[in-house]
Amino acid sequence: MTFYERYEQCCREKGISPKSQFAADKLGCTKSSISAFARSGKAPQGSIIANAAKMLDVSADYLLNIIDTPRKINSDCTEKELEIFADIKELNTETQESLHAMISGLLNKEIYKKNYAVKS
Numbered sequence: 001m002t003f004y005e006r007y008e009q010c011c012r013e014k015g016i017s018p019k020s021q022f023a024a025d026k027l028g029c030t031k032s033s034i035s036a037f038a039r040s041g042k043a044p045q046g047s048i049i050a051n052a053a054k055m056l057d058v059s060a061d062y063l064l065n066i067i068d069t070p071r072k073i074n075s076d077c078t079e080k081e082l083e084i085f086a087d088i089k090e091l092n093t094e095t096q097e098s099l100h101a102m103i104s105g106l107l108n109k110e111i112y113k114k115n116y117a118v119k120s
Contacts, residue, residue: 001065003043004034010056010063010070026055 004018011018019038024031027048037044043064053060058070077085088096 002041003049003063003065004038004041006063006065007037007052007056010052010058014056016055023055027051 008018016023019031019034024034028051029048049060049063052063061067062070
């Protein structure tokens with residue numbers, strides 16, 4: 001799947017016309033540039049890919065067909081959370097699963113539960 005095919009699919013899912021002026025403005029290019037991506041099958045420059053990922057709330061790797069899931073790290077993450085995420089990616093699958101079980105266990109302890117009660 002080319003960049004444009006994945007981009008077009010994501011646009012349709014978000015209710016965005018992939019070659020619209022709205023999309024071009026969000027991407028930081030022209031409508032004719034978007035048409036050129038569609039014709040050529042080539043990926044655009046990095047800033048356009050980054051803008052597309054932001055607009056569509058997916059990862060650039062997903063748009064580039066490097067990964068098959070559109071996951072995106074929440075842009076609200078703190079520096080520490082991003083460091084932790086990077087560290088976790090370095091672990092093997094078995095260790096990641098063990099870490100996930102440990103974190104789940106911690107979160108189930110009453111001391112770690114958050115109270116979201118709404119005051120009337």
